[in-house]
Amino acid sequence: MYNPAHFAVTDQAALYDLIRHAPLGMLVTHGPDGLDANHIPWELQQGPEGTDRLIGHMARANPLCQQLQQGGDVLVVFRAEQGYISPNWYPSKHATHRQVPTWNYRVVHVHGRVALRDDEKFVRGVVGRLTRTHEQQAQAMAPHPAGAWKMGDAEPAYLQQMLSAIVGLEVEIVRLEGKFKLGQNRSAEDREGAADWLDKGQQTQLAACMRLANPATP
Known part of the structure; x- marks a missing residue:
């Protein structure tokens, strides 16, 4: 992706x-029918150096199950906060009238090698870990009187039927690209002005990210 130095993040x-904050990643592949994109919730697993990976699953009925090449190159795109930025939000616009609209966002591109994992133990583990993680988050946001859902809450035969309908995915992480476009090329005053208007529009997370970004100009 096009990634000017003032937006590039390598940390x-x-x-x-x-990735952990926005785990729904777009898996981009190239197969016999051309480019394809599938939206998959991923678990990030960190191992010894050079062995980090993304773990997920997809429907067995997805044609990608037959099209994926074991060890083939893939791209997984993660996007977090994003939003339109109006020129009117920059104080300098009202003095110079030399600003145009833009879009601010945070994205990570993961380049890797993919493998299908079609074994019940692997798939059960993926679903179990994803469930625990996101049920805890759901309970924190809106506690349900029944508590967090567990795989054990499902009737065993039904759960087995559901698990048999999916296939595990594993992406070995080869390279990362990060682009946090948060107004770093603007003055501190203009970036703060835009963040204030984002707050007024209830886009508080994007506003907070902009305030944390280091400006390139005074």
């Missing part, structure tokens, strides 16, 4: 934080 911890 692995920051990139991994985004």
Whole structure:
């Protein structure tokens, strides 16, 4: 992707934080019918150096199950906060009238090698870990009187039927690209002005990210 130096992020911890914060990644592949994109929730697993990977699953009925080449190159795109930025939000616009609209966002591109994992133990583990992680988050946001859902809550035969309908995915991480476009090329005053208007529009997370970004100009 086009990634000017003032937007490029190379800090692995920051990139991994985004993946954990926004785990629905777009898996981009190239097969016999051309480019394809599938949206999959991923688990990030860190191992010894050079062995980090993304773990997920997809429907067995997805044609990608037959099209994927074991060890083939793939791209997984993660996107977090994003939003339109109006020129009117920059104080300098009202003095110079030399600003145009833009879009701010945070994204991570994961380049890797993919493998299908079609064994019940692997798939059960993927679903179990994803469930625990996201049920805890759901309970934190909106506690349900029944508590967090567990795989054991499902009737065993039904659960087995559901598990048999999916296939595991494993992406060995080869390279990371991060682009946090948060107004770093703007003055501190303009970036703060835009963040204030984002707050007024209830886009508080994007506003907070902009305030944390280091400006390139005073």
